[in-house]
Amino acid sequence: MLIAFLFNLFFIQIIFTTITSITYSCWTNSTCGCSLNSAILTKIIGGEEATMNSWGWAVSIRRRNNHICGGSLISSELILTAAHCLVSVKTLSSLSVTAGSNYLSIINQQRSVSEIFIHQNYDSMTYINDIAIIRLSSSFDMSDRSLAIICLPPSLLEYPSNDTTVIAIGWGVLSPTEKISSDTLQQVTLKIVANTISICYVLIHNENGQICAGVQGGGKDTCQGDSGGPLMMFSNKKWYIVGITSYGDGCALPLSPGVYTRVSIHYV
Structure with missing residues (x-):
């Protein structure tokens, strides 16, 4: 009876882990978009601490x-x-x-x-x-495997496409009422919101150069101190920067996604 109970408990734990976390295994021979460790993201409300050395860029x-x-x-x-x-x-x-x-x-x-x-x-x-x-003023030492270079996206107007899963990272404040940045790098899973949807349309000023990302109901977002950080998409077993954290109306509010600069059409 105890053995059966332990087996069932172990089976439940496996299912729970499978449902609540995703490991992004990279193509380690790639010249960009792969870090020392794989990124692991859990399907939780709000952000979470990033796995050590998983975002080397x-x-x-x-x-x-x-x-x-x-x-x-x-x-x-x-x-x-x-x-x-x-x-x-x-x-x-x-x-x-x-x-x-x-x-x-x-x-x-x-x-x-x-x-x-x-x-x-x-x-x-x-x-x-x-x-x-x-x-x-001088290059970073890239022989240090804790560092990596992120891949640039293709020069396409509609990249990434709507409803794509994307990841944002940063050391921003953990709530809009705080004033001190998080000491630990945070990560959050979001979805690209179509710029034709009203909650995005009212926030952006250029539908080609700006994109929205968030989750239905709020609770996940970038915030103060995250500006300039990457919005990333995993494709072909490597990470691409598709957006740059720009602005938003508050942080993690329902019906108010964050706004990001679309990288694919910009040339500095």
């Missing part, structure tokens, strides 16, 4: 050593981020970028900034063309 952009925005490694010396993170920067010496750690408080590699390139048509009122590139 995630970087923290810092101003006077304080985290201000996220970004993504697209080469050993180039960071893709949001324009609104950088428009107020007066001196490059105040900026630095850290990589290779899930924790803001633990610095693995850190570099100063030599140049910033903000999209020439960025509009600070509408956040249209909210995209920028940072060039580092």
Whole structure:
């Protein structure tokens, strides 16, 4: 009887694990879009802590050593981020970028900034063309396997397609009432919302250059401090950056998805 009970309990645990978590196994020979460890995401309400070294392209952009925005490694010396993170920067010496750690408080590699390139048509009122590139003063050491480069998407207008599952990551606040960024990298699973649906249409200002992502009923979203970080899609066993965290109306509210810069049609 006890053996039967334990077997049933074990079987239930297997089913529960299968239903509530997804492991994204990467093509390890890829030159981009694969980190040291596979990403594991659970189907829970809200975000969750990211698996260690599963998002090797995630970087923290810092101003006077304080985290201000996220970004993504697209080469050993180039960071893709949001324009609104950088428009107020007066001196490059105040900026630095850290990589290779899930924790803001633990610095693995850190570099100063030599140049910033903000999209020439960025509009600070509408956040249209909210995209920028940072060039580092020296390359990150990519022999450190905790670092990786994310893949850029194809240049297609409708990419990603509506209802695609996407992942957002960042060190932003864990609730809109908080003011301090999370020390631990967080991840959340979202869905692309069609820009023709009213909850997205009322938020965006350019249906080609901006996309919405969220979940029905709210509860999952990016928030302050996540700006500039990647919105990612898993395809062909590797990760592509399809969006850049831009803005939203509050955080994780019902009927209010987040707005992201569509990467596939932008050239900085």
